[in-house]
Amino acid sequence: ILNVEQSPQSLHVQEGDSTNFTCSFPSSNFYALHWYRWETAKSPEALFVMTLNGDEKKKGRISATLNTKEGYSYLYIKGSQPEDSATYLCAFPGSGYSTLTFGKGTMLLVSP
């Protein structure tokens, strides 16, 4: 089973703060790195699929960067809002066809 590590495990910030968290993955045989957001009582939602070293993707106030050579990706949230409260998951292709191995997630709580 591949090792996908996320840190921190949880984070509590105030509204308006900017924050970031990390996903570490095996740097050999890279194909893609996925980020998902999972809000309570909803289904996980894909944020980004990143495939190129140095890639940077943006969706509103959320952005992500990718370093495939050293095996990490950062997710940034600028000016956090309470609606950003969720668990953020990263995932790396698993050993099976089209499968993903998920990290345990970073749980973000944004207080008003």
Next chain:
Amino acid sequence: DVKVTQSSRYLVKRTGEKVFLECVQDMDHENMFWYRQDPGLGLRLIYFSYDVKMKEKGDIPEGYSVSREKKERFSLILESASTNQTSMYLCASSLAGLGSNQPQHFGDGTRLSIL
């Protein structure tokens, strides 16, 4: 938008029962997946299917089986439910893609309790 529908949000069953969890997707996706999510363990893959009647074991297949008779439907079966199968179960689907470069689309989950 892709819609992945799981048949139940909450389910309570008894030990030893045969349990069926159903999942339907409406976007003609080739791949379908079943995961379970437990506190502190994250999402773990139980089984997946890349085509009708095709199935592959994931990381934790013991105690489970699956069925994919039609492309849009993927069923997870607990042959004889046990209390350690109490969990949140999530179904997902995706297009076929090279190196898993296609995002997965998830259902809302079924919270299953085995008493």
